[in-house]
Amino acid sequence: MxxxxxxxxxxxxxxxxxxxxxxxxxxxxxxxxxxxxxxxxxxxxxxxxxxxxxxxxxxxxxxxxxxxxxxxxxxxxxxxxxxxxxxxxxxxxxxxxxxxxxxxxxxxxxxxxxxxxxxxxxxxxxxxxxxxxPLGLSTAACALFQSPHLGLRMPGDPAPGTARGVVVIWGGSTSVGMNAIQLARAAGYDVVTTASARNAATVRDLGADAVVDHRSPSAVAELVAAVGGRPVVGAVALGAGSTDACIDVLTRTGGDRLAMASTPVALDALVCRRRLFPAMLPVFARIGLGTLRSTLHARRRGIRANFVWGSSLRDDEMGPRLWGEVVPRLLAEGSLRxxxxxxxxxxxxxxxxxxxxxxxxxxxxxxxxxxx
Ligand SMILES: NC(=O)c1ccc[n+]([C@@H]2O[C@H](COP(=O)([O-])OP(=O)(O)OC[C@H]3O[C@@H](n4cnc5c(N)ncnc54)[C@H](OP(=O)(O)O)[C@@H]3O)[C@@H](O)[C@H]2O)c1
Known part of the structure; x- marks a missing residue:
């Protein structure tokens, strides 16, 4: 050996x-x-x-x-x-x-x-x-296409003759977000998203038709305005504060599906602590309570919100289809950058x-x- x-x-x-x-x-x-x-x-x-x-x-x-x-x-x-x-x-x-x-x-x-x-x-x-x-793309695909999440048609699926539908992506300049923008566009949806000003042109170039700064106090209102009355097929929440912001956007635009990919509290400060215990206790309490509060908040507003696991496509039909058909085709066409x-x-x-x-x-x- x-x-x-x-x-x-x-x-x-x-x-x-x-x-x-x-x-x-x-x-x-x-x-x-x-x-x-x-x-x-x-x-x-x-x-x-x-x-x-x-x-x-x-x-x-x-x-x-x-x-x-x-x-x-x-x-x-x-x-x-x-x-x-x-x-x-x-x-x-x-x-x-x-x-x-x-x-x-x-x-x-x-x-x-x-x-x-x-x-x-x-x-x-x-x-x-x-x-x-690999992980950015797979997580984006789970959020957009798996049925517990947005359950959208995949690139290559026939599109109905009706309005295209808008996907709201909070965190468009993240790795997951940039892949989500490209996959949503390849599947025939419009995208409105967030990014800081320095990355706005880049995410627009990937296919987003409106880009709002996630740090702006009026970001939710700006996204709602960018939707402009089009049907919203769901939201993908990436980054700190993204879940509650997406719930607000969905409530005001009539969307009812939310894919959550980020924990409500970032773990970077905890990771570099010399000891996990007891510093982890308040952090994980805030994650647990924050997730419960957001999920209940979403449910009260008629929004189905589930947490995405980016490698879960290993065990469903979507994974082989994504990696075996969609990714090779989009890469060969140059439509996945x-x-x-x-x-x-x-x-x-x-x-x-x-x-x-x-x-x-x-x-x-x-x-x-x-x-x-
Ligand atoms: N659940 C899963 O299976 C799974 C898998 C992969 C990733 N994730 C999670 O998904 C999130 C994104 O991961 P990633 O690897 O794609 O991230 P990343 O590339 O490291 O994200 C960096 C970007 O985050 C943006 N950003 C920072 N704070 C933000 C906020 N509050 N709202 C929106 N955007 C913000 C920044 O945008 P600007 O520079 O433009 O400000 C920056 O470009 C992370 O929370 C990660 O833990 C989850």
């Missing part, structure tokens, strides 16, 4: 350290990938800093990371869409309950990806660009911990990427 290098989480809350793992053979429905670029998401430093509470099932040592681009070096017996040598991008789900956090984590030289969560990388994209998609733009912060696994810290410090329409 051969071995390879990995950035290991050796214990909950530890810094990532270099390690060596046995290189696995792919299972029947997997491809083994030589990883060439990884991107970082907020969940990576959240899991690193709080997994004793938030990801209690996660055993260590573990390999974190969701976003993978690289090349296929082996295919499982049942794989039909990929061959050895092909460049791919895909969603690694090793930190999810019931998955293998060593075989299926992104931050290592070789990882396994499920065929159904993998797409070919077109020649027009570098690996660094391809790595920005790698946004936020990659910001490459290193060239080796040693750079991954710094990349997590950089993401936690805050980004603005940038995806932190490490090349391997």
């Amino acid at each position: 051969t071995s390879h290098a990995a950035a290991l989480l050796s214990a909950p809350r530890a810094a990532l350290t270099p390690g060596t793992l046995d290189t696995p053979a792919p299972a029947d429905d997997e491809v083994l990938v030589r990883v060439r670029a990884v991107a970082v998401n907020p969940v990576d430093w959240v899991v690193q800093g709080t997994s004793r509470i938030t990801y209690r099932w996660l055993r260590t040592p573990a390999v974190l990371g969701s976003d993978v681009a690289g090349e296929v070096v082996a295919v499982g017996a049942a794989v039909t869409r990929f061959r050895v040598g092909q460049r791919v991008l895909g969603l690694a789900t090793g930190t999810d309950r019931g998955r293998d956090p060593l075989r299926e984590g992104a931050f290592q030289e070789y990882t396994t990806l499920l065929e159904r969560l993998t797409a070919p990388t077109p020649d027009s994209l570098s690996d660094e660009e391809a790595a920005v998609f 790698p946004m936020p733009a990659p910001l490459v912060v290193g060239d080796s696994l040693d750079a991954v911990q710094g990349a997590l810290d950089r993401q936690r410090a805050g980004v603005s329409a940038q995806k932190i990427v490490v090349r391997l």
Whole structure:
């Protein structure tokens, strides 16, 4: 058996350290990938800093990371869409309950990806660009297309001859938001969104027809005005304060579906505390109470609000359809662009911990990427 290098989480809350793992053979429905670029998401430093509470099932040592681009070096017996040598991008789900956090984590030289969560990388994209998609795109798709959320038609589904419908996306300059704008437009919906002034032109260029600054005290009224009486098919809430703001917009525009992707309290301050206990108690109490209060608030206004889990498409029909049909087609057409733009912060696994810290410090329409 051969071995390879990995950035290991050796214990909950530890810094990532270099390690060596046995290189696995792919299972029947997997491809083994030589990883060439990884991107970082907020969940990576959240899991690193709080997994004793938030990801209690996660055993260590573990390999974190969701976003993978690289090349296929082996295919499982049942794989039909990929061959050895092909460049791919895909969603690694090793930190999810019931998955293998060593075989299926992104931050290592070789990882396994499920065929159904993998797409070919077109020649027009570098690996660094391809790595920005997986979790942002998957979370956006869950929010827009899964039936507990907005339940919208997917790109390629026939559109009815009636009015197109508007999707409200609070947080259009986030990674999830930029993918949501593009997917909603590709499915034939109009989009109104938020972004700071410096990112307004970028999100407009992705297809939003109105952009409002999420820091503006009149942001809700401005979004309602931007909807302009068109039918609202739902809202996606991304970022602090987004859930209550979306409930207000939906109430005033007649929309009745809300996909919530962010916790009501950010966890970045907690993650860097030397001890989780007792600092976690008021934070998690506020998250629990805030979520309950918002859900009840939504229900009283006739709005169905559910929390999105970006990797849940692994277990439904939407995932294989997204990764097997929609993503390859949109990438080949050039109608799905790698946004936020990659910001490459290193060239080796040693750079991954710094990349997590950089993401936690805050980004603005940038995806932190490490090349391997
Ligand atoms: N539930 C899931 O499965 C799942 C999966 C992925 C992400 N998420 C969550 O979704 C959110 C977005 O994640 P991401 O990786 O896409 O984020 P990201 O790219 O790190 O987000 C950075 C952007 O957030 C925007 N922003 C900051 N505060 C905001 C606010 N109050 N309202 C709206 N936008 C705000 C900033 O916009 P400007 O610079 O333009 O101000 C910045 O460009 C996070 O809360 C993350 O934890 C959830």
